[in-house]
Amino acid sequence: MDSDNGVWYAESLYPPDEQLQRVLNSIRESGMPEISVSPGYGRLLTLLVQMTGARSVLEIGALGGYSGICLARGLTGEGRLLSLELREDYAGLARENLQQAGFADRAEVRVGDALKSLDSLLEAGERFDFFFIDADKVHAPEYLERALLLAKPGTIIVGDNAFYHGKAYNPENNGPGAIGIRRFNERMASDPRLESTLLPAYDGMTIARVK
Numbered sequence: 001m002d003s004d005n006g007v008w009y010a011e012s013l014y015p016p017d018e019q020l021q022r023v024l025n026s027i028r029e030s031g032m033p034e035i036s037v038s039p040g041y042g043r044l045l046t047l048l049v050q051m052t053g054a055r056s057v058l059e060i061g062a063l064g065g066y067s068g069i070c071l072a073r074g075l076t077g078e079g080r081l082l083s084l085e086l087r088e089d090y091a092g093l094a095r096e097n098l099q100q101a102g103f104a105d106r107a108e109v110r111v112g113d114a115l116k117s118l119d120s121l122l123e124a125g126e127r128f129d130f131f132f133i134d135a136d137k138v139h140a141p142e143y144l145e146r147a148l149l150l151a152k153p154g155t156i157i158v159g160d161n162a163f164y165h166g167k168a169y170n171p172e173n174n175g176p177g178a179i180g181i182r183r184f185n186e187r188m189a190s191d192p193r194l195e196s197t198l199l200p201a202y203d204g205m206t207i208a209r210v211k
């Protein structure tokens with residue numbers, strides 16, 4: 001069985017998720033890029049937040065709120081999600097979708113360049129126990145570096161699109177996004193502050209735990 005068939009089989013096991021399907025429809029109707037996290041990794045995000053008991057979750061790259069809902073679904077008690085998004089219009093749809101999913105009281109979408117938002121969080125002395133890094137790939141290594149500064153022992157760091165649609169491992173593709181995601185993956189794999197793995201289904205996902 002090749003990996004595409006494996007993904008097809010895995011997805012066939014799960015009933016349609018009407019809430020997330022509505023989010024995907026809203027993204028399509030708004031003419032936004034259809035690049036939300038894959039359904040299987042969305043379910044994984046929920047499980048990881050749930051299993052780690054993360055109370056402060058930081059997402060970098062909100063788009064229409066699909067992964068935000070997956071992350072928020074895993075929160076318990078006083079757990080909160082902060083999602084960083086460059087575009088006001090995308091942030092607006094993400095807020096709307098998070099609200100419709102019942103997470104308005106525990107999710108905030110903050111507009112602005114993620115690097116600047118991360119620096120402000122650092123200045124404010126904030127710390128997080130879960131990161132989902134899923135914005136532009138050019139700055140992925142810088143997002144990781146900031147995440148490490150905002151982390152504490154046991155913090156989980158997840159990165160989407162480890163393969164970047166094949167560009168990550170195509171030696172002929174040396175665009176800034178391909179270089180960024182390669183450096184990110186390499187750092188996730190070998191930074192002495194992290195223990196990690198790379199899941200090779202869908203477009204690849206890296207998961208690390210801060211030592």
Ligand SMILES: C[S@@+](CC[C@H](N)C(=O)[O-])C[C@H]1O[C@@H](n2cnc3c(N)ncnc32)[C@H](O)[C@@H]1O
Nearest residue numbers: 036037061063066067085086113114134135136
């Ligand atoms: C792959 S999409 C995020 C998908 C979303 N995490 C999901 O799975 O539902 C990447 C998002 O990052 C945002 N983005 C790109 N550059 C950014 C930056 N410098 N700061 C903050 N967000 C950025 C884009 O506008 C886009 O919404």
